[in-house]
Amino acid sequence: MKRFLILQLRPEHDAADAEFASILHKCDLAEDRTHRIRLDCEALPEWLQVADYAGVIVGGGPGCVSDDPASKPALEARIEAQVMGLMPQIIEQDHPFMGCCYGLGVLAAHLGGDVSKARYGEPVGPSHCALTADGMSDPLTAGLKPEFEAFVGHKEAVQLLPPGCVHLVRSEACPIQMIRHGDNVYATQFHPEADANDFEQRIRIYKDYGYFPPSDAERLIGECKAAQVTEPGEILRRFAKRYE
Numbered sequence: 001m002k003r004f005l006i007l008q009l010r011p012e013h014d015a016a017d018a019e020f021a022s023i024l025h026k027c028d029l030a031e032d033r034t035h036r037i038r039l040d041c042e043a044l045p046e047w048l049q050v051a052d053y054a055g056v057i058v059g060g061g062p063g064c065v066s067d068d069p070a071s072k073p074a075l076e077a078r079i080e081a082q083v084m085g086l087m088p089q090i091i092e093q094d095h096p097f098m099g100c101c102y103g104l105g106v107l108a109a110h111l112g113g114d115v116s117k118a119r120y121g122e123p124v125g126p127s128h129c130a131l132t133a134d135g136m137s138d139p140l141t142a143g144l145k146p147e148f149e150a151f152v153g154h155k156e157a158v159q160l161l162p163p164g165c166v167h168l169v170r171s172e173a174c175p176i177q178m179i180r181h182g183d184n185v186y187a188t189q190f191h192p193e194a195d196a197n198d199f200e201q202r203i204r205i206y207k208d209y210g211y212f213p214p215s216d217a218e219r220l221i222g223e224c225k226a227a228q229v230t231e232p233g234e235i236l237r238r239f240a241k242r243y244e
Contacts, residue, residue, distance in 0.1 A: 044086070
């Protein structure tokens with residue numbers, strides 16, 4: 001059986017390790033069924049072909065695709081360039097892909113979509129989402145609760161549905177919450193891997209990164225712990241099950 005390629009973009013060690021553990025848990029995958037690459041620590045091998053993997057999962061990170069390239073820190077620019085470099089293979093082969101948060105920006109930007117901070121940035125915490133008509137019938141979302149909560153936190157967003165994409169999940173605060181391109185390429189604005197404990201840790205790690213006033217940290221942690229977030233993890237589980 002082929003492994004899943006898990007690409008991580010977080011330079012913060014504790015956050016990256018916890019994210020990896022959460023992806024394994026939500027996907028119900030053993031670690032030996034994955035090839036984990038932390039792009040802050042190592043480069044993608046030149047020989048890498050996505051067809052060698054069952055699927056590709058891209059985690060989140062503190063960077064923004066829409067930031068001015070001239071002002072991006074060198075590490076962030078290198079990480080982004082490596083992920084973007086894989087997108088032609090993924091799109092041309094319609095290879096199974098799940099981009100989580102940052103991964104949506106990468107997919108949309110590759111497709112020529114509008115990713116910016118103009119509108120739809122969401123504060124850290126739970127967000128009320130809903131399936132679209134197409135989401136009611138997609139293999140990863142059909143049968144889920146029509147409305148559900150998901151954990152979010154982002155400074156930028158996809159402003160309009162990118163070319164060639166199907167809109168699966170929306171919210172009032174940020175309309176483009178989940179999309180599909182072709183039959184097998186998916187991305188979410190929300191974090192399908194995360195639970196309240198994950199977000200508590202991230203709130204503490206990223207409290208000085210400009211997502212929210214640091215004085216709001218404890219209130220946001222309380223809101224996350226009070227939320228009932230169930231459907232996003234099921235989406236990630238179905239992705240791994242469908243392509244294992």
